[in-house]
Amino acid sequence: MTKHLHLHKNTKFLSLFHTNKSAIFTKASSFTTSTATPWNTHLRNLSKHGQYNEALILYRQMLQSGATPNAFTFPFALKSSASLSLPITGKQLHCHVIKLGCESEPFVQTALITMYCRCKLTEFAQKVFDEMPQRNLTVCYNALISGYVQNGNFLNGFLLFSEMRLRGVLFNAVTVLGLVPGCTVPRYLWLGMSLHCLKVKCGLVNDLAIANCLLTMYVRCASMELARKLFDHIPGKGLITWNAMISGYAQNGLAGEVLELYHEMELLQVNPDAVTFVGVLSACANLGAQKIGFEVEEKIRSSCMRWNVFLKNALINMYARCGNLAKARIIFDDMPEKSLVSWTAIIGGYGIHGLGNIAVELFDKMIETGIQPDGTVFVSVLNACSHAGLTERGLNYLDLMKREYGLKPCSEHYSCVVDLLGRAGRLEEARKLIELMEDEPDGAVWGALLGACKIHKNVELAELAFNKVVELEPTNVGYYVLLSNIYTEANNSEGILRVRLMMRERKLKKDPGYSYFECKGKTYLFVAGDRSHPQTKEIYKLLNRLEDTESEYGGANKNGQEVINHEPPNIIGVHSERLAIAFALLNTEIGADILVIKNLRICNDCHSFVKRVSKIVDRLFVVRDATRFHHFRNGTCSCNDYW
DNA sequence: TTAGGGTTAG
Incomplete structure (x- = not known):
């Protein structure tokens, strides 16, 4: 890639973009003047408002009109090619910089370094940096340090930081901000923690951006206690701070903490945004807390917030994981543009609830629409196959994954x-x-x-x-x-x-296994052999009937007689899933839309029990395994009002 | 008039 990017000092100005087939010249402008200043002003405004395509069009028109760019022109033009990640355009701009003798301007040099880094050409950025007569500018170091880190070369970034300090070049908040995102892997956490100390020592304590960045670092390294400690000590928390903590909890599976923090946010009247809701919905999905998820959806609707693809995906995931596949499907079908994540969420939803045939159908449809699958969607579809007994299909997918898409299957x-x-x-x-x-x-x-x-x-x-x-x-x-x-x-x-x-x-x-059933906004929790629920007698009575008679729900035993013994023979061993199922049957209206949801971790015996019950009752209900949700463990066994 | 940075989904 870099071969054809060598600098040609004789590049003619108007050859700029001739090799670039992007649509940046589609707009014409009537703006003409031969001095650079008005062009620069116009360029600045476009760049400031993120209209980078337009800025590059304007730059070309500037050349066509005969105006000569100056040191004030290039930073805007370079920023535009950097933001659009256009290496060829950036390289040509570099030629112009040299031709017009602007290469020793620090503003231009820094913009060049940034442009090359954003175009993933760090070796060119380093070259610009090395050719600078005086390497004593904090901003240039900052640009190259963050460039290396953004391109995944954290060690070069850190070496540059060491060099900077050895040379006595002052560093600032932006230097630290450039480095911290490189410490988001556990093996570099110690370096990130030293930056945290440095920040405190150097009086950068009140810099909210650094604090947010450090918070993200702890979150990504799964050091949630350190993250929370930092969060609690940030004086003027911004929305980004709240979001970083909320999504951090969500990513680390601490769904209960997400809801607690969201609640705290509401009490403090901090206005949530789409990022907040994505985290909260993800927590609801993990907890199976459909009611809270629904309330969040209502809140988003009433707040006139614009729906983006992240929000829709989070909503699909929430409904799908809570077992409300119908609702998840409506949202999915309604999306004008579905991303790979939207497909993965709906496929995974059908898969975990045992509807593997629909999941594989959707996967094939996704491929037909030209979406490139990744490793994660293959996990969902393979999972769907295994739960629906689609053995050959699953094996074919594993083969397809390797052969057709060049993806390496992981554990x-x-x-x-x-x-x-x-x-x-x-x-x-x-x-x-x-x-x-x-x-x-x-x-x-x-x-x-x-x-x-x-x-x-x-x-x-x-x-x-x-x-x-x-x-x-x-x-x-x-x-x-x-x-x-x-x-x-x-x-x-x-x-x-x-x-x-x-x-x-x-x-x-x-640890005891838990199952729970959500009914009329309340969550009812059961452990194996649970007898603490007020309806215990009815529950066991029903269970006894279901165990004894495989013919009909609530009916008699095989001989057509009413079962007298209301206590199943092995009361201590009655699995929590069965108790939750019996409770669900007792407390849902007959004739309601009810379907059996098979949980991933449900044991084999309960699995066949569920199958048996589903044949008998023909209704839909959701019984989930709550064992991993330590939030529930604090309460007693049943009748926990979650919120 | 001009350069460097933070949070989001499966």
């Missing part, structure tokens, strides 16, 4: 495919697939195989998968429980004891 893809093969009973193929993985398989991959071994009662392979998975995730209790259950089914008491001993040695204790 997430492999765990979907292992799950896919596993559910189909093709355990040996699943094991071979893991062996063929280019990268080291992670816990999720071996965990998927272990799960499959549970379904197909393969103790030997389960032991292999378990040994691998506990090596990678020694504190994940779920895997120990899974193996213990496999041993239980195989009547292997020695195995059970071994697992229990291992858990005791490692001081691991299983």
Whole structure:
């Protein structure tokens, strides 16, 4: 790319843009004058208002009219080509700069450095920088430092910062702002923290932009406690500060904290914007809190806020994850321009709720419309295939992903495919697939195989998968429980004891599983064997009927007799999902639109229970696993009014 | 008249 960009000092002015086929010359202007000043004023106004195409058109007209650009002209023109990322135009502007002898003007030099960096040509930017007679300007260092960082070369940026300090060149808030985004990966967090200290030492404490930037750094490094500590100490928080914290919580799965902070924002009468709502909707999606999500939607509508694609995608995701696929679909279908994320959200929504056929149909339609898939949408579609038992289809997608789109499957893809093969009973193929993985398989991959071994009662392979998975995730209790259950089914008491001993040695204790059902704006939470709900008697009575009779909801047992025993035989072991389902059945109107939503983590027994119930009741309801939402754990078991 | 920076979705 850089080869044809060599400078030609003899470049004629009017050759500018001749090789550039962009549509920047479509507009004509009647503006003509032979002195540079009025052109510069006009250029400044266009550049200030972000009308970069127009600014470049004007620059060309300036040349055509015979006016000679000067040192004041170039920063505007260069900024325009930088903002539009037009390297050829930028390079030609550089030729003009040299031809007119403006290359030693610091303003022009800095604009050139910025232009090259924005066009991803840092080597050219460095060249401009190196050729500067005096490298003592803070702004030039700032431009190149942030250029390196923006182009992913954080170390060069930091080296330049060290050089700057060694040479005694003063740095300022913008220098720090240029560097901090490079520390958003955990391995550089310590450098970011040293910048945080530097900021305090150098009296940049009140610079809100730096604080926001540092906050984002902690968030991206998943250091949420440090992020919150900083957030609490920022005196005049701006909307960006609130948004950074809210989206930070959302990205790190702390949905409860998102809603708390949003609530606090409302109390303090800080006006949210689209970015805030995207974070809040994402939290609602994680919690399955459809009611709050709906309220947010209403608020957006009543605030006359302009809907952007981010907001729509967040809304689709929220409704889809909460099980309201009809609403998610209406919003999706209504979008004039759907992004890859819109497709991923709706495909993922159908996939996790067991409607794999619709998910793959949509995926194929997406490909037809010419949208280039990425790794994430493949995770959604593979996941959909595994939950709908579309084994061959899923395997084809894995192949398509590699062959047609050149995407390298990662561990997430492999765990979907292992799950896919596993559910189909093709355990040996699943094991071979893991062996063929280019990268080291992670816990999720071996965990998927272990799960499959549970379904197909393969103790030997389960032991292999378990040994691998506990090596990678020694504190994940779920895997120990899974193996213990496999041993239980195989009547292997020695195995059970071994697992229990291992858990005791490692001081691991299983957290109770929770399920919840949202009804009339309230969330009702259940743990296994829960008896604290006021309707416990009715719930168990109904459960007993459902377990005993596979024929009809609320009917009699196989012999046509009313079931007298209202207590299921294994009360302690009644899974939370079943309790939530029975509660849902008792508390929703017959005839309402009700559908069974199968949760990802629902156990195999409950899965068949749900299937059985769905055949009987022909209604729609949503029962979700709340185990991961620690927000719920603080409360007692049932009748939690969430908000 | 002119140069360098912060938050968003699957």
